[in-house]
Amino acid sequence: MEPEVWRWIWLGAAAIFVVGEIALTGSFFLLPFGAGAVAATVVAFTGAEAAWQWLAFVVISAAAFAALRPMARRMASGGNPVGVGAGRLVGETGQVTSASGMSDGRLGTVRVGREDWHAEADDGSPLEVGQPVEVVRIEGTRAVVRRTT
Structure with missing residues (x-):
């Protein structure tokens, strides 16, 4: 050729x-x-x-x-690496920075690390400012949290 x-x-x-x-x-x-x-x-x-x-x-x-x-x-090998997406917050601890008067104080804002998230308590109890919480799951743009001691 x-x-x-x-x-x-x-x-x-x-x-x-x-x-x-x-x-x-x-x-x-x-x-x-x-x-x-x-x-x-x-x-x-x-x-x-x-x-x-x-x-x-x-x-x-x-x-x-x-x-x-x-x-x-x-x-x-797949999946997102650890620390990517909102799911990385599950299991992390934070602190309630504000509680809303709506829904009997069940809604509020929590600071997890350096981020503020709208939050609600997983058991429906009111959130109190300064209360330590743990993120149980993320639902849309809201963190569902559980009170810790």
Whole structure:
């Protein structure tokens, strides 16, 4: 095959691998092949023989696999890391900073860490300013809290 043709074959392969990776959204399976094909494209445009192009493709693809597999495994293990989202507050302690006269004082504001949250008592009891509480769950934008001693 003509050396000129290999340039375009590698360029097309690189595009297909990268677009395929985008379609698979984060699997990191085709991306290493795309990196290898880009390297082979560069080698092909320098005028090197096909054997050198294939060597670049194989070596760069293998190196990219070795680099990306640990990251792909971490991402596949899933879930939000601890400390992300409102659910991170469950089990945390805070203090009531204000109690509302509405609903017999059952609603108020609590400070958990450096954040203020609208809150309500899980047992329906009134919240008292200064009272220590523990977050039981989050319901929408409101923390449901339990009195602690």
